[in-house]
Amino acid sequence: xxxxxxxxPINPYKLKQTLAAHKxxxxxxxxxxxxxxxxSSSADKTLRTWSTSGDFSTLQEFHGHDQGISDLAFSSDSRxxxxxxxxxxxxxxxxxxxxxxxxxQGHTNYVFCVNFNPQSNMIVSGSFDETVRxxxxxxxxxxxxLPAHSDPVTAANFNRDGxxxxxxxxxxxxxxxxxxxxxxxxxxxxxxxxxxxxxxxSPNGKFILVGTLDNTLRxxxxxxxxxxxxxxxxxxxxYCISSTFSVTNGKYIVGGSEDNCVYLWExxxxxxxxxxxxxxxxxxxVSCHPSQNMIASGALGSDKTVKIxxxxxx
Amino acid sequence: MNAPIIDPLQGDxxxxxxEYLEHGVMKCIAxxxxxxxxxxxCADGSCIIWDFETRGIAKELHDKDCVAAITSVCWSKDGHCxxxxxxxxxxxxxxxxxxxxxxxxxxxxxPLQARLHPGSAKSLCLACPLSSAPMIVDLNTGSxxxxxxxxxxxxxxxxxxxxxxxxxxxxxxxxxxxCFNKYGxxxxxxxxxxxxxxxxxxxxxxxAVVPISGGSVIKNIVFSRNGQYxxxxxxxxxxxxxxxxxxxxxxxxxxxxxxxxCDEVDEAEKLKAVGSKCxxxxxxxxxxxxxxxxxxxxxxxxGEWVVGGSASKGEHKIYIWDRAGHLVKILEGPKEALIDLAxxxxxxxxxxxxxxxxxxxxxxxxTENWSxxxxxxxxxxENEEYIEREDEFDLMPETEKVKDxxxxxxxxxxxxxVENESVFSDSDMxxxxxxxxxxxxxxxxxxxxxxxxxxxxxxxxSNHSGSPLSEEAGQNGQAMNHASSPVEGxxxxx
Numbered sequence: 001x002x003x004x005x006x007x008x009p010i011n012p013y014k015l016k017q018t019l020a021a022h023k024x025x026x027x028x029x030x031x032x033x034x035x036x037x038x039x040s041s042s043a044d045k046t047l048r049t050w051s052t053s054g055d056f057s058t059l060q061e062f063h064g065h066d067q068g069i070s071d072l073a074f075s076s077d078s079r080x081x082x083x084x085x086x087x088x089x090x091x092x093x094x095x096x097x098x099x100x101x102x103x104x105q106g107h108t109n110y111v112f113c114v115n116f117n118p119q120s121n122m123i124v125s126g127s128f129d130e131t132v133r134x135x136x137x138x139x140x141x142x143x144x145x146l147p148a149h150s151d152p153v154t155a156a157n158f159n160r161d162g163x164x165x166x167x168x169x170x171x172x173x174x175x176x177x178x179x180x181x182x183x184x185x186x187x188x189x190x191x192x193x194x195x196x197x198x199x200x201x202s203p204n205g206k207f208i209l210v211g212t213l214d215n216t217l218r219x220x221x222x223x224x225x226x227x228x229x230x231x232x233x234x235x236x237x238x239y240c241i242s243s244t245f246s247v248t249n250g251k252y253i254v255g256g257s258e259d260n261c262v263y264l265w266e267x268x269x270x271x272x273x274x275x276x277x278x279x280x281x282x283x284x285x286v287s288c289h290p291s292q293n294m295i296a297s298g299a300l301g302s303d304k305t306v307k308i309x310x311x312x313x314x
Numbered sequence: 315m316n317a318p319i320i321d322p323l324q325g326d327x328x329x330x331x332x333e334y335l336e337h338g339v340m341k342c343i344a345x346x347x348x349x350x351x352x353x354x355x356c357a358d359g360s361c362i363i364w365d366f367e368t369r370g371i372a373k374e375l376h377d378k379d380c381v382a383a384i385t386s387v388c389w390s391k392d393g394h395c396x397x398x399x400x401x402x403x404x405x406x407x408x409x410x411x412x413x414x415x416x417x418x419x420x421x422x423x424x425p426l427q428a429r430l431h432p433g434s435a436k437s438l439c440l441a442c443p444l445s446s447a448p449m450i451v452d453l454n455t456g457s458x459x460x461x462x463x464x465x466x467x468x469x470x471x472x473x474x475x476x477x478x479x480x481x482x483x484x485x486x487x488x489x490x491x492x493c494f495n496k497y498g499x500x501x502x503x504x505x506x507x508x509x510x511x512x513x514x515x516x517x518x519x520x521x522a523v524v525p526i527s528g529g530s531v532i533k534n535i536v537f538s539r540n541g542q543y544x545x546x547x548x549x550x551x552x553x554x555x556x557x558x559x560x561x562x563x564x565x566x567x568x569x570x571x572x573x574x575x576c577d578e579v580d581e582a583e584k585l586k587a588v589g590s591k592c593x594x595x596x597x598x599x600x601x602x603x604x605x606x607x608x609x610x611x612x613x614x615x616x617g618e619w620v621v622g623g624s625a626s627k628g629e630h631k632i633y634i635w636d637r638a639g640h641l642v643k644i645l646e647g648p649k650e651a652l653i654d655l656a657x658x659x660x661x662x663x664x665x666x667x668x669x670x671x672x673x674x675x676x677x678x679x680x681t682e683n684w685s686x687x688x689x690x691x692x693x694x695x696e697n698e699e700y701i702e703r704e705d706e707f708d709l710m711p712e713t714e715k716v717k718d719x720x721x722x723x724x725x726x727x728x729x730x731x732v733e734n735e736s737v738f739s740d741s742d743m744x745x746x747x748x749x750x751x752x753x754x755x756x757x758x759x760x761x762x763x764x765x766x767x768x769x770x771x772x773x774x775x776s777n778h779s780g781s782p783l784s785e786e787a788g789q790n791g792q793a794m795n796h797a798s799s800p801v802e803g804x805x806x807x808x
Binding site for chain 2: 077080092100101102103119120121122136137138139140141143160162175179180181183184185186187188189202203204205206207219225228229230245247251267268269270
């Protein structure tokens with residue numbers, strides 16, 4: 001892992017804390033947009049929130065789902081969190097009290113992914129029933145059902161102004177939708193179409209980061225339909241591993257891997273600059289703190305922990 | 315941002331009713347600057363703010379002091395305040411986020427229209443009363459400054475005699491139309507003699523006069539959003555578009571220069587000469603067959619389209635012209651007279667209010683762009699002859715097939731920079747704009763949880779009726795009776 005002459009060697013991330021509280025595999029970890037909370041979802045049917053300051057004490061446990069949870073998302077004001085579960089519902093919780101506010105019914109199979117729009121008046125969810133649904137937060141009504149794919153939908157995300165939705169699926173396609181009308185704007189497909197396990201917009205909404213089950217992460221410009229960067233070196237052929245952008249101290253792509261490590265690639269040079277070791281099972285989800293140099297990762301059943309990694313101060 | 319991939323083949327104006335909003339009896343509407351919120355003034359004196367994206371109610375502004383019908387609604391430029399004028403002669407300024415009244419003034423007469431000054435101060439507004447000259451109202455002090463409505467006026471506020479007369483013989487008044495220009499330094503008044511007066515509202519001086527041929531009463535006067543075009547609607551059933559020749563800022567300075575360089579001795583002629591350099595007649599629109607009286611004409615958000623409503627014979631028709639003067643569409647609604655109209659600031663959407671109090675949303679009849687689902691396909695307008703290549707069907711050895719590798723993966727990619735949207739680039743606001751109201755989810759009622767299970771067959775595709783809260787019993791804060799409520803059994807907590 002020779003450092004590129006044009007860039008400085010990365011200040012390495014080190015393990016700060018291990019949070020062992022879930023009784024089964026962790027499925028997703030997310031920081032809230034104000035950076036004060038970390039949320040995690042698990043196959044043990046619960047969500048947990050942790051404080052990001054000090055010793056990462058547990059703040060709340062959210063009970064209510066009948067089956068395991070696959071994804072969670074915080075609203076922009078961090079007052080609400082929503083979760084997607086195998087019990088075919090999306091549930092909306094109050095972060096401070098831990099109480100269930102709403103249950104969004106409508107999907108006919110496992111709900112796999114969920115996200116708020118930046119205005120946090122709508123929730124998008126993707127499911128094994130091959131559809132993407134858009135929900136009204138205030139009333140819980142399903143506003144739109146998008147006939148998105150022909151295989152389970154693995155990820156659904158809004159862009160930074162909430163005007164577009166991107167969805168990905170095992171059918172190998174990524175589709176971009178107009179959030180206000182629900183119409184398909186574009187479909188992205190490569191020559192070979194390996195199942196797409198994850199997709200999200202870049203911070204400026206111009207590019208999408210796509211993870212596919214052929215051990216590859218790509219950065220696409222969706223307007224032109226061409227990919228610009230490829231990131232490899234990790235293992236990803238079975239699980240829907242999430243990845244994200246790290247922009248607080250240089251630009252990196254952070255992603256989990258089935259070899260139990262968290263990989264960091266430099267955005268421009270595409271080189272692997274660090275491998276974070278410590279988990280004992282596939283790292284299924286990673287999240288970057290919005291302002292601090294902190295990464296959270298969650299791993300599957302043999303591990304069941306959430307680990308926090310930070311950069312030491314220079 | 316999504317401009318590059320939206321299909322440019324479709325004309326950018328609405329075609330069909332997409333949905334309607336129902337809540338009480340709404341009388342007038344206004345979009346906020348970005349079109350994310352729609353404020354509607356009701357007949358009972360309250361003001362409803364709709365979240366236009368979810369088509370649900372985001373906030374209700376109630377005032378127990380004001381129960382008279384709202385005559386007009388106006389957003390401040392930063393979206394934090396709404397100015398409401400009501401039939402009980404009052405003007406109320408509301409703070410949108412808190413839902414609290416900021417200030418309330420009562421005038422001598424009912425204002426038909428009230429517009430906030432486009433600046434950031436939010437203390438001045440232009441009110442056009444029912445039967446006297448328009449005035450500038452200072453909302454903090456309540457003081458009013460009446461604007462001159464004719465050249466002979468010295469600011470005393472007496473309107474010129476007009477054709478209508480009241481039965482008791484008292485001097486007749488006609489409502490005079492007025493609007494601010496884009497930055498609020500000038501007021502453009504349309505009087506009953508068919509003249510457009512450019513008024514410096516600080517000094518109460520008429521600076522220029524533009525007479526309209528025919529001299530019939532001007533009913534509406536409104537600027538396009540970019541300040542480049544002015545629209546007048548006259549009693550002679552003609553809508554006229556003028557090009558604004560003055561610069562957007564510093565209009566007063568240019569008026570001063572024009573005035574001093576003008577040779578005319580007679581004051582009235584001088585004003586007309588200056589006026590001819592401020593506005594140039596661009597187009598006239600009328601329906602030469604049916605000679606319709608136009609209601610609520612206005613521009614589209616980008617100024618490319620002009621829309622006028624017709625309520626003659628109780629109909630609900632919306633005429634859309636392009637700026638060159640061609641009639642592109644007539645939208646016909648249900649047999650309920652049209653009373654107000656607004657074009658969305660950004661999208662090709664028109665919202666109209668009918669006499670029954672319903673708000674109709676008109677949008678494009680979007681046909682699914684099927685080629686968006688398969689990236690290899692491209693849409694054609696008409697059949698094209700396909701010419702095969704010489705080697706189209708030759709069998710090529712595998713090595714010849716080179717993958718498209720013109721992507722240089724070493725190129726820098728910028729994932730952080732955001733381009734400013736050009737539509738809103740004229741922002742000169744000190745306070746951050748309010749684009750949306752935080753959505754507070756209404757809690758599910760515990761015993762309703764079971765009921766919800768069986769009700770999931772209601773799929774969306776928003777062609778079904780109304781707003782989620784249309785099932786509400788009454789709008790005066792009464793909680794719904796659960797037993798009688800249909801699917802969405804929510805308690806509405808305010």
